[in-house]
Amino acid sequence: MAVITHIGLAVDDLNKAIEWxxxxxxxKLIAGPYSFSQEEEDSENMTNDxxxxxxxxxxxxxxxxxxQVGIELFEFQDPKTSMKQKQIYEAxxxxxxxxxxxxxxxxxxxxxxxxxxxxxxxxxxxxxxxHLVYCEDPFGNIIELYSHSTELMYGNKET
Numbered sequence: 001m002a003v004i005t006h007i008g009l010a011v012d013d014l015n016k017a018i019e020w021x022x023x024x025x026x027x028k029l030i031a032g033p034y035s036f037s038q039e040e041e042d043s044e045n046m047t048n049d050x051x052x053x054x055x056x057x058x059x060x061x062x063x064x065x066x067x068q069v070g071i072e073l074f075e076f077q078d079p080k081t082s083m084k085q086k087q088i089y090e091a092x093x094x095x096x097x098x099x100x101x102x103x104x105x106x107x108x109x110x111x112x113x114x115x116x117x118x119x120x121x122x123x124x125x126x127x128x129x130x131h132l133v134y135c136e137d138p139f140g141n142i143i144e145l146y147s148h149s150t151e152l153m154y155g156n157k158e159t
Contacts, residue, residue: 006062006070007096011139012083014059014075020138021063024113025098025106027071032061054079065098083140095134095142103131103145114138124153 011017014033021027036047038056047055056078064070075081086094100106107117118134131147146153 004069006064006072007093008072008074009096009139009141010074010076010081011141012075012081013139014061014073017073017075017137017139018061018063020113021071021073024109024115025065025143027063027065030062030064030070033059034061035059071096085140095144097144097146097150099146099149103133103147106145107133107135110135110137110143115143118142 009017018029018033022029036055036058038048038053047058051058055076058077059075061073062070063073086092104121107121111117115138116136118136121131121133124130124132129147130153132153133145135143135145137143
């Protein structure tokens with residue numbers, strides 16, 4: 001069995017993203033920010049191997065949630081992070097999901113702090129207190145908010 005340890009997100013301003021994820025969503029900064037410059041590193045380094053030699057300069061930081069699942073934020077400086085939003089139907093990851101105490105209040109807070117509420121709040125199981133909403137952070141990343149864990153939201157649902 002595999003477990004999720006972290007998700008990497010590209011942002012156009014690392015410092016603002018760190019502050020936003022800490023203040024709005026309660027993540028804790030555990031490492032960084034770090035800077036990488038290809039000019040200053042060995043040509044056989046790990047960053048080049050993982051991300052490719054076309055990444056000349058970047059910054060990153062690691063944050064963690066209360067359940068020890070993290071977010072690694074990347075600010076690519078050369079080439080510069082593009083804030084062009086991909087379409088959700090294109091292949092690849094298109095959102096992260098967080099369990100929060102109050103879906104409605106957290107969505108409002110996201111909106112107040114520069115994000116966007118993308119959908120209505122939906123009840124996934126009539127008669128049960130299971131709610132979700134799609135939002136977006138100020139950096140263009142879609143964040144889904146759940147009122148309960150995935151297991152409770154869908155695990156015992158009758159088909």
